[in-house]
Amino acid sequence: MKMSTKGQYALEIVVDLALHSSPGSLESLNHIAKRRHLSEKYLERIVRALKQHGILESVRGAYGGYCLAKPPEELSVKEVLNAVEGELAPVQCLTCKSDCGISCDLCPTRETWGNMWETITDAVGNIMISDILTREKELEL
Structure with a gap:
């Protein structure tokens, strides 16, 4: 399974905000884009989805910007x-319903795909944003 750039960039945005913002100190999307060398226009769409899912908070205006809606210790990569x-x-x-031509009950590979999905979901569900921050700090040393 290959992650799209939306998933990659969403994780980049969240990690960047965990490092550079707080509820009292918001960060602009422009600064995130520059630090991470990403397209600000593309990030706008991703940030919208992250806000809709309660991952980010934002304030509009001259002193506006973004921050995480909850602490990095409580936010998983899966979310x-x-x-x-x-x-x-x-x-x-x-x-969802698939039209591959094989009944799900008779599909010889469905269980394998299900096991893979469970493994992936468990793995990303157990990695918190704070774990990534710890790793980033280790790499800086």
Whole structure:
């Protein structure tokens, strides 16, 4: 399974905000884009989805910007990715009706796909944004 740039950039945005903002000190999307070398225009769409899912908060105006809606210790990678990618299922038939021509009850590979999905979901559900911050600080040393 390959993650789209939306998922990659969403994680970049959240980590950047965890490092550079707080409810009392908001960060602009322009600064995030420059620090991470990403397109500000593209980030606007991603930020909208993150706000809709309660991951980010924003304030409009001259002193406005963005911050995380909850502490990095309480925010998982899974929440971030699901906000912009939807379910992380490796095949469509695990989340909705599929027209592959094989009955789900008779599909020899469905259980394998389901096991993969469970493994992926468990892994990203157990990685918190604070874990990424710890790793980033280790790399700076």
